[in-house]
Amino acid sequence: KAGVTQTPRYLIKTRGQQVTLSCSPISGHRSVSWYQQTPGQGLQFLFEYFSETQRNKGNFPGRFSGRQFSNSRSEMNVSTLELGDSALYLCASSSGRNNEKLFFGSGTQLSVL
């Protein structure tokens, strides 16, 4: 069974630009969660989608948004990038029952210059 796939693996952007990250969950998984990981803040929850609906949201500004498609694939968008958005963005999928057993992708390393 293929794991969680995130693309792209690395991204370099400049301040003010926007970026879209993609995540394909494990086949059969209906829940996709997004996390931001930085050395200073650790893993911080961004949002979770289940069956195309946002089920949970973290404490991030509105510049961070996401969506989920009918095939459970998810995208995350960050608009008007700031230097502080530089981080590893991790996507995780689960069956969706209780967020247990999250399976993480390799992440997208975003650098904002």
Add this chain to the structure above:
Amino acid sequence: QKEVEQNSGPLSVPEGAIASLNCTYSDRGSQSFFWYRQYSGKSPELIMSIYSNGDKEDGRFTAQLNKASQYVSLLIRDSQPSDSATYLCAVIRSQGGKLIFGQGTELSVKP
């Protein structure tokens, strides 16, 4: 106060020793607790889950939960250099069901 707190370490133990990793959480209503391991440059992977007070053993790993004290721990017996990683404690919030992670404790096992 952070929702899930861990000592960041690094925690250094000699090979063969017991490594003890600790975590406290603030949501008294939380019922589900997890330990993830993250090797440098890799993604987190689930190694233990625990839902009831007491101990849960899986091979060299033992998770301990004390809901009254809002405390979760992970013991690694006979530590190996391959156990060197960051260990993340995670808790599902009672309201909303979000999985919240602690900062992680870096463990270094010296040969």
